[in-house]
Amino acid sequence: MKILVTGGAGFIGSAVVRLAIARGHAVVNLDALTYAACLDNVASVADNQAYAFVQADIRDRAALDRIFAAHQPDAVMHLAAESHVDRSIDGPGTFIETNVNGTFHLLEAARAYWVAQGRPAEFRFHHISTDEVYGTLGETGQFTEDTAYAPNSPYSASKAASDHLVRAWHETYGLPVVLTNCSNNYGPFHFPEKLIPVVILKALARQPIPVYGKGENVRDWLYVEDHADALLKVLQEGQIGRSYNIGGENEARNIDLVRMICAILDEKRPAAAPYADLITFVTDRPGHDLRYAIDPARIRSELGWRPSVTLEQGLEKTVQWYLDNEPWWRALQDRAGVGQRLGKTA
Ligand code: NAD
Numbered sequence: 001m002k003i004l005v006t007g008g009a010g011f012i013g014s015a016v017v018r019l020a021i022a023r024g025h026a027v028v029n030l031d032a033l034t035y036a037a038c039l040d041n042v043a044s045v046a047d048n049q050a051y052a053f054v055q056a057d058i059r060d061r062a063a064l065d066r067i068f069a070a071h072q073p074d075a076v077m078h079l080a081a082e083s084h085v086d087r088s089i090d091g092p093g094t095f096i097e098t099n100v101n102g103t104f105h106l107l108e109a110a111r112a113y114w115v116a117q118g119r120p121a122e123f124r125f126h127h128i129s130t131d132e133v134y135g136t137l138g139e140t141g142q143f144t145e146d147t148a149y150a151p152n153s154p155y156s157a158s159k160a161a162s163d164h165l166v167r168a169w170h171e172t173y174g175l176p177v178v179l180t181n182c183s184n185n186y187g188p189f190h191f192p193e194k195l196i197p198v199v200i201l202k203a204l205a206r207q208p209i210p211v212y213g214k215g216e217n218v219r220d221w222l223y224v225e226d227h228a229d230a231l232l233k234v235l236q237e238g239q240i241g242r243s244y245n246i247g248g249e250n251e252a253r254n255i256d257l258v259r260m261i262c263a264i265l266d267e268k269r270p271a272a273a274p275y276a277d278l279i280t281f282v283t284d285r286p287g288h289d290l291r292y293a294i295d296p297a298r299i300r301s302e303l304g305w306r307p308s309v310t311l312e313q314g315l316e317k318t319v320q321w322y323l324d325n326e327p328w329w330r331a332l333q334d335r336a337g338v339g340q341r342l343g344k345t346a
Contacts, residue, residue, distance in 0.1 A: 009039050014038075038328075040328055080098070100165070136290050142295035178238040217288060261319060
């Protein structure tokens with residue numbers, strides 16, 4: 001298959017690019033190279049004959065048309081987005097422009113291309129979204145694909161809007177789409193403004209490790225390489241017009257997650273005092289969702305997919321990767337906003 005991956009220089013997109021190339025697919029990586037992008041994430045495949053990179057913005061319809069015409073993809077995997085909740089609180093405008101308008105332009109470009117090709121039934125538009133569109137859970141329960149949308153942040157609202165557009169382009173125009181909504185990812189190449197890399201890098205610098213509120217928020221953690229595997233499975237075997245929730249089956253409270261990372265570092269890079277001594281509770285994020293949890297029944301029963309690693313295994317691999325790849329994260333620490341507290345006041 002030739003797959004047009006949007007956002008392939010980001011965290012999850014680059015994992016998809018690397019896995020798709022390893023599995024023998026051809027990939028066209030379309031990315032605007034925003035602050036969150038890093039081409040080093042795909043350096044391992046950059047010289048592969050089956051790989052091409054195009055710098056373009058999904059809000060630029062003319063550029064999208066040229067890329068579809070030049071590369072003639074069999075499928076689109078749409079991951080390009082503004083993805084950081086804290087940044088969406090300080091500046092929601094870009095989230096609407098990229099996540100909503102950009103998805104609209106990409107859908108229209110894909111539709112025009114698909115119609116010009118004679119509406120091939122095998123074509124796929126795979127929209128990658130988040131479980132945050134469902135809002136928050138209390139102490140119990142899980143999100144299913146039928147849970148009502150109730151997004152609470154500008155980020156999740158913009159992703160919810162994009163999900164609705166994709167669904168409508170299927171219902172109205174017959175575009176062959178599949179959708180996925182996944183839980184929090186972690187793993188190698190995670191941009192250093194997100195929780196898990198922040199914890200690792202603050203600990204290594206022996207600086208206070210910030211934990212929002214009392215650390216009681218619960219997330220279901222999904223190892224990024226497992227996510228990429230699930231995405232390729234849904235692309236190839238998912239039912240057209242259907243959405244699939246993808247979870248890691250690894251729920252943890254933030255404070256427990258942070259303590260686990262500290263314990264791994266205590267073993268791998270022993271210091272005079274335990275890293276957990278650096279944990280510092282800070283002002284909570286406005287509108288901070290208490291708990292997300294995924295009911296993975298559909299993807300498991302229909303497609304036979306399950307995550308391959310536990311949270312303990314995935315965290316061990318992740319911490320080791322950050323210890324082994326200091327030049328990668330050092331180079332990103334100078335980017336605007338990285339290392340600063342964002343999105344504190346609404
Ligand atoms: P990321 O921020 O690491 O990467 C996003 C990429 O998109 C970057 O390379 C950036 O340059 C590119 N991009 C941004 N705006 C663009 C534009 N206008 N045109 C073209 N490219 C643009 O994001 P991520 O964490 O890899 O997330 C990828 C997708 O998965 C997003 O759609 C996100 O909503 C979704 N998602 C992420 C998570 C998570 O835990 N990270 C969880 C669920 C869903």
